[in-house]
Amino acid sequence: MKVHFQDEIDLQTIVDSGQCFSCGSAGAPGTFWFESGGRLLLARQNGGQDIEVLSGKTSWDAFWRRFFDYDRDYRTVKEQMKEKGGLCALAAEETCGLRVLRQDPWETLIAFIISQRKSIPAIRTCLAKLSAFGAPVCFEGTSFEEITFSGASSKGQAKVLTRVQSEGPTKPQPEDLHALPSPKVLLSLTADQLASCGCGYRASYLHDAAEKVMDGSLDLQALKTADDEALQSALMQVKGVGVKVADCVRLFAYGRTSAVPADVWIKRVQKKEPSVFDGLSDPGIAQQYLFCYARRHGKEI
DNA sequence: CTCCAGGTGATGG
DNA sequence: CCATCACATGGA
Numbered sequence: 001m002k003v004h005f006q007d008e009i010d011l012q013t014i015v016d017s018g019q020c021f022s023c024g025s026a027g028a029p030g031t032f033w034f035e036s037g038g039r040l041l042l043a044r045q046n047g048g049q050d051i052e053v054l055s056g057k058t059s060w061d062a063f064w065r066r067f068f069d070y071d072r073d074y075r076t077v078k079e080q081m082k083e084k085g086g087l088c089a090l091a092a093e094e095t096c097g098l099r100v101l102r103q104d105p106w107e108t109l110i111a112f113i114i115s116q117r118k119s120i121p122a123i124r125t126c127l128a129k130l131s132a133f134g135a136p137v138c139f140e141g142t143s144f145e146e147i148t149f150s151g152a153s154s155k156g157q158a159k160v161l162t163r164v165q166s167e168g169p170t171k172p173q174p175e176d177l178h179a180l181p182s183p184k185v186l187l188s189l190t191a192d193q194l195a196s197c198g199c200g201y202r203a204s205y206l207h208d209a210a211e212k213v214m215d216g217s218l219d220l221q222a223l224k225t226a227d228d229e230a231l232q233s234a235l236m237q238v239k240g241v242g243v244k245v246a247d248c249v250r251l252f253a254y255g256r257t258s259a260v261p262a263d264v265w266i267k268r269v270q271k272k273e274p275s276v277f278d279g280l281s282d283p284g285i286a287q288q289y290l291f292c293y294a295r296r297h298g299k300e301i
Numbered sequence: 302c303t304c305c306a307g308g309t310g311a312t313g314g
Numbered sequence: 315c316c317a318t319c320a321c322a323t324g325g326a
Binding site: 117118119121122125126195198199200201202203 | 320321322323324325326
């Protein structure tokens, strides 16, 4: 199934953008997997505005379309950034196909509680280990090889996949993929189990988040209709959730594009250009372009 | 080995 | 209100 985007999309750019951590290369060139809420999408892209959905077709309209922020026109966003000039313009000119994803609130909350004082590879590892306790993903097909190379079987390609298979947890098979544990399951985990996932001092934060969701004092569903300020303060009731993590959840799960998560990279950008987010319609989207830009260029932006 | 990572809570001024 | 400091651990 082919999906056409009105503006631009680049799956590699999205995988590298540091907003979702359960995704990666599926082995074959231009082929990527994304896992969210226990669903698996496998898609292929060879440049341009189209992606070919290889697995996850039946949930495209109901889930993945929204996940990829399909209805936003990123040409408009980038145009405003270019007109503004400065680092905004540089970031917009340099990055093509980025999209700010709409992810599950619970999973986003857990992921960004984990994210504090961790590198992106370390976040991926920790979340993957935690996910061993979650539900297996739903997927169409039996393996990445079968899905990716259906109708195009050459021995050379098969060899590539054999090698990929042995590369470990960053390129798992569908049957190895699991969603993050639900609040109930997370509460049932022992301190040793959490420690073995590499949660470190964040284990008690995860426990508090699960407890608040379970007892109803944090209603992630109901917060979808809350205003930005109420949403922010509700999220910050959770231990280990400060301004930055709450901003990440607002932007990446609730689509609040006014939220500007300010991590070390964005703070470097703001130090160089204090007014970098002024006057933008969707500063949160610009933030994601600038995050990618700053990380690519290192400490000396 | 050291240094840093998509920060936060506690403490003291 | 703002400035420090400890915090667990993996990856470079």
